[in-house]
Amino acid sequence: MAHNSFGKNISITTFGESHGQAVGVVIDGLKPNFPLDLEFVQSEMDRRRPGGNSLGTPRKESDTIKVLSGIYQGKITGTPLTMIIENTNQISADYSNIEDVFRPGHADYTYFKKYGIRDPRGGGRSSGRETSARVAAGAVSKLYLKEAGIKIEAAITQIGNIKLDKDEIKWEERTSNELYCPNKKKAESMAALINDLRDRGDSVGGIIECRITGLPVGLGDPVFDKIEAVLAHAIMSIGATKGFEIGEGFNAATMHGSQNNDQRNSEGFLTNHCGGTLGGISTGQDLVFRVAFKPTPSISLPQRTVNKENQDTTVVIEGRHDPCICPRAVVVVEAMSAIVILDLYSQLSLEAN
Numbered sequence: 001m002a003h004n005s006f007g008k009n010i011s012i013t014t015f016g017e018s019h020g021q022a023v024g025v026v027i028d029g030l031k032p033n034f035p036l037d038l039e040f041v042q043s044e045m046d047r048r049r050p051g052g053n054s055l056g057t058p059r060k061e062s063d064t065i066k067v068l069s070g071i072y073q074g075k076i077t078g079t080p081l082t083m084i085i086e087n088t089n090q091i092s093a094d095y096s097n098i099e100d101v102f103r104p105g106h107a108d109y110t111y112f113k114k115y116g117i118r119d120p121r122g123g124g125r126s127s128g129r130e131t132s133a134r135v136a137a138g139a140v141s142k143l144y145l146k147e148a149g150i151k152i153e154a155a156i157t158q159i160g161n162i163k164l165d166k167d168e169i170k171w172e173e174r175t176s177n178e179l180y181c182p183n184k185k186k187a188e189s190m191a192a193l194i195n196d197l198r199d200r201g202d203s204v205g206g207i208i209e210c211r212i213t214g215l216p217v218g219l220g221d222p223v224f225d226k227i228e229a230v231l232a233h234a235i236m237s238i239g240a241t242k243g244f245e246i247g248e249g250f251n252a253a254t255m256h257g258s259q260n261n262d263q264r265n266s267e268g269f270l271t272n273h274c275g276g277t278l279g280g281i282s283t284g285q286d287l288v289f290r291v292a293f294k295p296t297p298s299i300s301l302p303q304r305t306v307n308k309e310n311q312d313t314t315v316v317i318e319g320r321h322d323p324c325i326c327p328r329a330v331v332v333v334e335a336m337s338a339i340v341i342l343d344l345y346s347q348l349s350l351e352a353n
């Protein structure tokens, strides 16, 4: 199975499955002599870990990060940085009833048809657990970006039908609740909706918005590696993502050129409808994009499906699952963004005019 790596100048390779010994990441290309703040890396892991918030799965993992290589006396050496996260709380018996059936909304059917073998426990390689390795790599990337004055923050702006209008977004409120919702009041309604769906054995989707500030002009290239193309690739590689839009996104289709163009004066751009990119190259404004997540596929209601012999059957999914993926995915969206921006940033220094 190919393509477990991402990135050009700085690349990441993730490995491991949900119910194997560990998941992990190798990061190649990091600039040496950089002090690695492992406490920060761990704090990012804690934002994603199962059992880390009251709205998620009751599966509890400590998600303690272990560094295997690439560090000497607290500093990055420039050799491959390998980090692992051990799996300590798997209950494989939860998956015995789905070994031979394809769960609706999961990778089971396509994975089995393609490879002819699959580890059904927790989704194996297709599990959301794989994203813990990305969060570790994202945390390291964020530390480098911080030195360059670049900040990446994501927030939940919609759960099911409960959404924030532009004027309801109060970015400073985003850390006031465990949903990372930039509106304290709406966060309460969103949490109630998630809990209600959990009680009914169902699940719900949502939208995460990400803002990247402090960017220079010049990240990205005009053709295949447009900044939005690389970002969309990275973000849509996260499980359960179903939509990506930047700036006005799909709303741009309803606008006129006179409304959508970002005019300039000598001090800079007057608006930011483009979301911080023109011609695939960062404008130096905030980069703003949104990503839609589908409802968690594992629900405990009975669903129709087939087994490996293509016989009709019904499946009821046991195990411990998130009724909504968004709360734990906020830090994953930030991580993949950080990995992309650090990669493009290191390219910029090679291309400086």
Ligand SMILES: Cc1cc2nc3c(=O)[nH]c(=O)nc-3n(C[C@H](O)[C@H](O)[C@H](O)COP(=O)(O)O)c2cc1C
Pocket (backbone or CB within 6 Å): 057, 105, 106, 107, 123, 126, 127, 128, 129, 131, 238, 239, 240, 241, 294, 296, 297, 298, 299, 320, 321, 322, 325, 328, 329, 332
């Ligand atoms: C952070 C994170 C956590 C996830 N947790 C679950 C989960 O608890 N239960 C589940 O059914 N799917 C979960 N998923 C989603 C599945 O991994 C994903 O929907 C599935 O592999 C099918 O892939 P696709 O939705 O990209 O087509 C999670 C995804 C992410 C990013």
